[in-house]
Amino acid sequence: MRAGDELAPLEIPITRTLIVAGAVASRDYQDVHHDAVLAREKGSPDVFMNILTTNGLVGRYVTDHFGPSARLRSVRIRLGAPNYPGDTMTLTGTVTAVEGEVAEVRVTGANGLGHHVTGTVRVAVPGPLDRPGAES
Numbered sequence: 001m002r003a004g005d006e007l008a009p010l011e012i013p014i015t016r017t018l019i020v021a022g023a024v025a026s027r028d029y030q031d032v033h034h035d036a037v038l039a040r041e042k043g044s045p046d047v048f049m050n051i052l053t054t055n056g057l058v059g060r061y062v063t064d065h066f067g068p069s070a071r072l073r074s075v076r077i078r079l080g081a082p083n084y085p086g087d088t089m090t091l092t093g094t095v096t097a098v099e100g101e102v103a104e105v106r107v108t109g110a111n112g113l114g115h116h117v118t119g120t121v122r123v124a125v126p127g128p129l130d131r132p133g134a135e136s
Contacts (some may be wrong), residue, residue, distance in 0.1 A: 001066075001095060001098055001103055001125060002023070002095065002098060003095055003096060003097055003098055004055065004094065004095065005094070005095040006092070006093070006094050006095075007061070007062070007065045007091075007092065007093035007094070007095075007105065008065070009090050009091065009092050010061050010064075010090070010091045011088050011089075011090050012057060012088065012089045012090075013088050013093065014083045014084065014085060014086065014087045014088060014089055014111065015085060015086075016047065016085040018049070018053070018084060019033060019034075019047050019049045019050075019053070020033065020034045020049065020084070021043050022049060022050060022052065022053025022056070023050050023052075024054065025053075026050065026052035026053065026056075028050045028052060029092065032044055032047060032048060032049070033047055033048065033049070033050050034047060035047065035086065044082070046084045047084075047085065048082035048083060048084055049082070049083035049116075051077070051079055053082070054077065054109070054116065054117050055075055055077055056077065057089075057091070057109070057131075058075060058077055058091065058107050058109065058117060058119060059072050059075055059121070060104070060122045061091045061107065061124065062094065062105055062107065062123050063126055065093070066103070066123055066125045067125070068134050069124075069125065069126050069127070070123050070124070070125050071123065071124045072101060072121065072122070072123055073122040073123060073124055074120075074121070074122045075118030075119065075121050076119050076121075077107075077117050077118070078117070078118055078119060079116065079117060080114060080115040080116055080117065080118065081111060081113035081114040081116050081119055082113070082116070083111055083116050084111075084113075087111045087112045087113070088111065088112070089109045089110065089111045089116055089118060090109065090110050090111075091107060091108070091109045092107070092108050092109075092110075093106060093107045093108070093121075094106050096120070099126055100122050101124050101126055101127075102119045102122055102123065102125075103122070103123050103125060104120060104121070105121045105122075106118075106119075106120055107119050107120070107121055107125060
């Protein structure tokens with residue numbers, strides 16, 4: 001694990017089910033996340049993903065890359081273009097710094113409208129050289 005290492009891209013299909021299930025799981029009952037008619041009345045073309053679902057997907061992306069011993073230390077994200085049903089979000093990441101067992105990863109999630117999410121994740125990876133596929 002070194003600064004400059006890139007994480008493999010992850011494509012996530014944005015389905016209506018993912019949007020609604022994420023909102024319900026995070027107890028975000030705002031109608032713009034589950035009711036297309038009310039979302040349109042409020043000026044949105046459809047329901048859209050909430051920030052808590054995006055936060056969870058970013059965390060999953062990083063921990064899936066670093067393995068089961070990885071522990072998130074912080075996730076700092078900013079939303080941009082909404083994730084609407086029928087689109088695909090592609091997450092990409094680059095390790096920007098490594099201090100001992102903690103890596104800082106710059107993450108971007110892009111969809112057909114632009115950048116949905118940008119942010120920085122700090123992740124602790126005990127024994128990073130012991131994970132399968134790592135250089136020794």
